[in-house]
Amino acid sequence: MTDAAVDPALAARLPKLRELYSALQDRGLSLDLTRGKPSAEQLDLSESLLALPGEGVHTAGGTDVRNYGGLDGLPQLREIFAELLGVPTAQLLAQDNASLRLMWDTLVQALLFGVPGGEGPWSQQGPITFVCPVPGYDRHFAICEELGIRMVTVPMTPDGPDVEAVAALVADDPSVKGLWVVPTYANPDGSVVSEDVARRLVSMPTAAPDFRIFWDNAYAVHHLTQHETTSANAIELAAEAGNPDRVVMFASTSKITFAGAGVSFLASSPGNIAWFKQHLSFRSIGPDKVNQLRHALFFGDAAGVRAHMAKHREILAPKFAAVTRILGERLGDAGVATWTDPQGGYFVSVDVVPGTAARVVELAKAAGIALTPAGATFPYGQDPADRNIRLAPSMPPLAEVETAMDGVATCILLAAAEVAAAA
Numbered sequence: 360m361t362d363a364a365v366d367p368a369l370a371a372r373l374p375k376l377r378e379l380y381s382a383l384q385d386r387g388l389s390l391d392l393t394r395g396k397p398s399a400e401q402l403d404l405s406e407s408l409l410a411l412p413g414e415g416v417h418t419a420g421g422t423d424v425r426n427y428g429g430l431d432g433l434p435q436l437r438e439i440f441a442e443l444l445g446v447p448t449a450q451l452l453a454q455d456n457a458s459l460r461l462m463w464d465t466l467v468q469a470l471l472f473g474v475p476g477g478e479g480p481w482s483q484q485g486p487i488t489f490v491c492p493v494p495g496y497d498r499h500f501a502i503c504e505e506l507g508i509r510m511v512t513v514p515m516t517p518d519g520p521d522v523e524a525v526a527a528l529v530a531d532d533p534s535v536k537g538l539w540v541v542p543t544y545a546n547p548d549g550s551v552v553s554e555d556v557a558r559r560l561v562s563m564p565t566a567a568p569d570f571r572i573f574w575d576n577a578y579a580v581h582h583l584t585q586h587e588t589t590s591a592n593a594i595e596l597a598a599e600a601g602n603p604d605r606v607v608m609f610a611s612t613s614k615i616t617f618a619g620a621g622v623s624f625l626a627s628s629p630g631n632i633a634w635f636k637q638h639l640s641f642r643s644i645g646p647d648k649v650n651q652l653r654h655a656l657f658f659g660d661a662a663g664v665r666a667h668m669a670k671h672r673e674i675l676a677p678k679f680a681a682v683t684r685i686l687g688e689r690l691g692d693a694g695v696a697t698w699t700d701p702q703g704g705y706f707v708s709v710d711v712v713p714g715t716a717a718r719v720v721e722l723a724k725a726a727g728i729a730l731t732p733a734g735a736t737f738p739y740g741q742d743p744a745d746r747n748i749r750l751a752p753s754m755p756p757l758a759e760v761e762t763a764m765d766g767v768a769t770c771i772l773l774a775a776a777e778v779a780a781a782a
């Protein structure tokens with residue numbers, strides 16, 4: 360994305376745009392593009408999960424899934440996702456719903472106990488810093504904020520985090536303990552970490568001996584086109600680079616089956632897995648294996664997951680196409696915004712005229728269109744250029760996405776024209 364600059368000629372369009380906006384308000388809309396939730400139609404794709412595993416079906420590989428135990432998660436399900444995520448089954452844990460909880464647990468354990476290869480609890484080593492590519496995922500930033508971890512930003516590029524900027528930050532400062540990365544179809548800009556960038560990230564020298572990359576592969580199989588991008592295999596690359604413990608990968612079925620009742624995954628080196636499990640064993644006697652068996656039976660194998668994701672794609676792709684089409688039609692030649700054209704994931708990232716993102720969100724709200732708050736894609740909710748807006752078109756029906764996007768385009772134009780008129 361490049362910077363959008365405001366065209367002074369836009370000022371002349373202000374009266375007309377005010378009329379257009381007033382007509383938009385008169386429609387009394389109530390639309391929501393705030394969060395990347397699956398739509399009811401998508402959730403319905405997994406409806407038969409609710410009848411699985413079925414009465415009398417409760418043994419998997421000799422384990423009675425109704426009972427305690429099996430801390431690693433059900434082998435049948437781990438095998439399926441090990442193939443999809445490109446990791447050995449032995450290095451993949453399947454846990455309860457919400458990978459965010461595994462990210463939280465990993466960080467809390469690091470703070471309380473330290474990590475393999477480190478020098479004790481992070482919480483006893485003075486201020487801890489995480490590198491945050493921006494724009495990024497607000498809940499990553501919220502975890503850091505809640506735990507008192509300092510955040511420094513680096514730009515996101517179409518190939519992943521700006522690797523030179525990351526390398527410079529981690530090289531000399533031992534307080535820099537971690538980096539957030541969404542490697543595949545990043546939230547919010549859809550970037551995919553290239554093999555080269557992945558290689559640099561796992562091999563760059565770090566002042567902290569216990570530096571960790573939180574490789575949040577939330578959208579590994581969430582393609583919006585026929586082309587199924589393969590994520591760089593960071594865990595394997597890290598081992599090859601002699602830094603086997605550097606990468607901890609997270610994933611889940613939240614946007615495959617049920618966002619509120621899925622299965623989460625954590626993959627890493629054997630050393631990190633043993634470390635994570637050792638602490639986990641105090642928190643739980645074992646995960647919900649009934650839900651894991653239900654998922655294993657529902658998918659059958661990795662090909663079953665891929666086929667299921669193709670059904671999601673059929674529902675999602677037209678909504679994403681509508682977002683980019685309407686932005687193109689309404690804003691294409693106005694020079695007031697640039698936006699991403701994601702090939703997967705759940706979001707479109709829009710950069711509007713600097714200084715107007717909050718105004719656009721405010722205008723949209725007053726017209727009945729709820730958008731993610733401006734600044735949400737930056738640590739502490741502060742976008743220094745007040746420029747980035749994250750759009751999440753998955754939840755509303757297609758017709759509503761179209762109506763909402765037309766309204767959003769009007770708000771982007773109006774906010775830009777206001778700036779041009781005031782200049």
Ligand code: PMP
Nearest residue numbers: 457458459496541546577611613
């Ligand atoms: N990571 C990213 C990058 C996400 O966008 C989301 C959902 N918005 C999550 C994690 C949440 O995952 P889970 O439901 O497994 O906690």
